[in-house]
Amino acid sequence: VIYGESGTGKSSFIKKLAGMEIDTKENFKISKLSFPEKFQIVFQDPDNQIVSRTVQGELAFALECHGTDPDKIGDWIHVNKQSLPPAVSLDQNTASLSGGEKEILNLITAFQLGSPLVMVDDGLSFLSIKNKEKMISLIRTRISEFQTVVVWLSSERNDLTIADSAWELSLNNFMNIDAPRGSRYHPIRIKKGNMNIAIKNLKFAFEDKDPVYDGLNLELTSCRALGLAGDNGCGKTTLASLLFDYLQPLHGTIDIKIQNRSIDIIGYMDQFPENMLGLNTPAQFLSQLIDSRLFNIRKTSTFLNRLIRFQISWNAIADLPGDKLSWPTLRIFLIVLLAHCEYDILILDEPTFGLGWGQRKRLRKFLGEYLTQNHLIVVSHDRDFLFSMCDQIIDIDSSKVIQNSLVKFE
Structure with missing residues (x-):
């Protein structure tokens, strides 16, 4: 790790190890590289790896390309479905x-061919604790079965605790x-917050799918930060x-109020931040927010200074298309x-997602300052992060609201 x-x-x-083209200037050189002919990469952006329209097609794709017997492909699909x-x-x-x-x-498709080397670029960062443990168990099984070497690059410091060999990469x-x-x-x-949310008899389903929610009822009051x-x-x-x-x-209905006042505008940062910018630049996106009278131009200087806290220079990113910015940089900017x-x-x-330990601590401090005057809803697989800053948490698995006693009120 x-x-x-x-x-x-x-x-x-990881791209340099794989012999791939790099469009940015790297701060290292790799020499005397001994490398197997066949290897697999799990990319940081999960969409970069998926090629098939259906889950079954994706499970079968690599096996078909590898010339696997059709009967064995069916067996592999059945086995992998369990994971x-x-x-x-x-x-x-x-x-x-x-x-x-x-x-x-x-992860399943990367390990199913028994490649001698699998490289993972922050490929477990969206996973819940339970699913992460399940995937680590699967990886260890494949290591044992095929003698696979795994090189796992991670922004999660706690991942070092499960490594056979632990390394740290810094700028120097x-x-x-x-x-x-x-x-x-x-x-x-x-x-103490003033956010009140009442969800009554909520039913929602995507087209031709079983309901995600069917008769959900939840109520919370006086919340500052909801997880x-x-x-x-x-x-x-x-x-x-x-x-x-x-x-x-x-x-069903969803009713959200602040101090018993119906709210007008909610902001939202997508879990895939590139969806928000597309090919636009940060400067263009900021201009759109100003034109919509959402961004407070009196806070421009404060905004730029707070970017610097995260070692992000506005001049360096302002005119770059969104798809040229790294996920962590784009996420923090937004x-x-x-x-x-x-x-x-x-x-x-x-x-x-994608932030290292130091950056997560800086982010939490920044959000703590934001909460002095504002209200947040945070979606995260990182329960430690949620329980360290959210006074109320909806546990969707149990459909319950948790009053978080770890967070204290001023």
């Missing part, structure tokens, strides 16, 4: 999978280290999209930008 903060060159490192979340069906369109479900699918060093003890957040103190927690594929992003009013329920807009509530979907 190789740990590194975002921006230290992990993706470039997928129960809610995922073989005929399901891969575009409808959650980020975590896509990661699981990519690459070294073998002793695996540290698990890192934990210290809960923050926040002001949405649950297993991969349980409907965290779906619920966030319903709260955002991007999706419409088939039945969080800081949206936090300076005039929203009643801001929803952040997987805000810590």
Whole structure:
């Protein structure tokens, strides 16, 4: 396992190992490289790896390309189906999978051919604790069966604790280290909130699919920061999209108020931030927010200074297309930008994805400052992050609201 903060060159490192073209300037050289002829890569962006329309097609694709006997392909599909979340069906369109479900699918297909080397670029970052443990068990099984070597680059410092060999990549060093003890957040103190949410008899289903929610009833009051927690594929992003009013329920109601006042505008950061910018640049996106009278131009100087806190220079990113920015940089830029807009509530979907430990701590401190005057809804597989800053948490697996005693009020 190789740990590194975002921006230290992990993706470039793995591409260099694989002999791929790199369109950025790297801060390292690799020499005397001994490498197997066949290998697999699990990319950081799960969409970069999926090629088939259905889950079954994706499970079969690599095996078909490898010339595997058709009968054995069927056997492999049956075996691999057991490693997928129960809610995922073989005929399901891969575009409808959650980020975590896509990661699981990519890991399964990468290890099914028994390649001598598999390289993973932050490929478990969307996974819940339960699914991460399940995938690590699968990886260890494949290592034992095929003698596979796994090179796993991660922005999650705690991943070092499961490594046979632990390394750290920084801007000026690459070294073998002793695996540290698990890192934990210290809960923050926040002001009592005024966000009230009532969900009554909610039913929602995607077209031709079983309901994600059927008769959901939840109520919470006086909330400052709400966390949405649950297993991969349980409907965290779906619920966030319903709260955002991007999706419409088939039945039932959602009522959101601040101080008993109906809210006007909700901000939303997508778990796949490139969806928000497309080919636009950060400068163009900012201009759109200004034209929409959402961004407070009096906060421009504060916005730019807060970007610098995360070692992001506005001049360096302003005119780059969104698809040329790294995920962590794009994610932090959007969080800081949206936090300076005039929203009643801001929803952040997987805000810590791809961020190293130091960056997560800086982000949490920044969001703690934001919460002095504002209200947040945070979707995350990182339960430690949620429980360190959210005073109330909806556990979607149990359909319950948790009053988080770890977070104290000022």
